[in-house]
Amino acid sequence: MNIVADMHCHTIASVHAYSTLRDNLNAAKKKGIQTLAITDHGIGCADSPSLNYFDNLLSLPREVEGVRLIRGVEANIMDFHGKLDMPEELLKRMDFVIASFHTACTDSGTVEEHTRAYKKIAENPLVHMIGHSGSAEFVYDYEYIIPLFKKYKKIVEINAHTFICREKSVENCMRIARLCKEYEVPVMVNSDAHSEFEVGACDKAFEMLHCIDFPKELIVNVSQSRMEKYLSDIGPL
Ligand SMILES: [Zn+2]
Numbered sequence: 001m002n003i004v005a006d007m008h009c010h011t012i013a014s015v016h017a018y019s020t021l022r023d024n025l026n027a028a029k030k031k032g033i034q035t036l037a038i039t040d041h042g043i044g045c046a047d048s049p050s051l052n053y054f055d056n057l058l059s060l061p062r063e064v065e066g067v068r069l070i071r072g073v074e075a076n077i078m079d080f081h082g083k084l085d086m087p088e089e090l091l092k093r094m095d096f097v098i099a100s101f102h103t104a105c106t107d108s109g110t111v112e113e114h115t116r117a118y119k120k121i122a123e124n125p126l127v128h129m130i131g132h133s134g135s136a137e138f139v140y141d142y143e144y145i146i147p148l149f150k151k152y153k154k155i156v157e158i159n160a161h162t163f164i165c166r167e168k169s170v171e172n173c174m175r176i177a178r179l180c181k182e183y184e185v186p187v188m189v190n191s192d193a194h195s196e197f198e199v200g201a202c203d204k205a206f207e208m209l210h211c212i213d214f215p216k217e218l219i220v221n222v223s224q225s226r227m228e229k230y231l232s233d234i235g236p237l
């Protein structure tokens with residue numbers, strides 16, 4: 001299976017990533033990906049881009065040589081009350097907002113604390129997608145929270161980078177995907193590319209979804225029409 005939109009990728013602005021915006025767009029075009037979201041890390045980590053970077057991001061064109069460009073951010077969840085590391089005013093202006101926990105910004109807590117944080121994130125109207133929430137360091141009460149993601153119209157991400165860099169998280173990802181199937185929660189499969197070579201590369205994630213017989217209809221970004229509808233619902237189109 002292939003994705004038509006890659007809604008999570010990083011550029012050299014994230015410092016620990018290796019390709020430019022242009023490199024990533026070229027890779028997307030080559031792979032037939034029509035929509036690419038640039039989602040560098042929010043300002044809360046030591047090697048994050050500045051607020052000015054995100055301000056200027058909004059001056060980028062909406063389309064480059066046939067690839068639609070979504071101007072986004074992967075905001076860091078900074079505490080167990082769901083605080084994000086970006087000013088609300090700026091988040092409101094971004095096309096697409098991912099919320100993720102990273103150990104580089106936030107130390108792990110208890111399952112109860114992570115659950116409390118994800119409940120707040122579910123309720124936050126500025127967040128569109130929950131990034132790689134299968135992280136082994138930030139386990140939460142999946143049974144309780146996954147239906148809340150659906151209630152508040154959050155996309156749950158199936159993150160392909162996890163299968164390369166966060167192997168300990170794979171089992172949790174499978175549990176989360178099973179619950180998304182059970183509760184019919186829409187997901188997106190994204191590369192979380194940290195270089196142009198990873199853009200659109202989601203094979204391992206699809207293998208896992210295939211293993212659990214995950215319904216294709218729930219994967220928003222494998223269908224052009226579902227993707228168009230989603231983008232028009234949240235605003236960028
Ligand atoms: Zn991340």
Ligand SMILES: [Zn+2]
Binds near residue numbers: 008009010074192
């Ligand atoms: Zn990322």
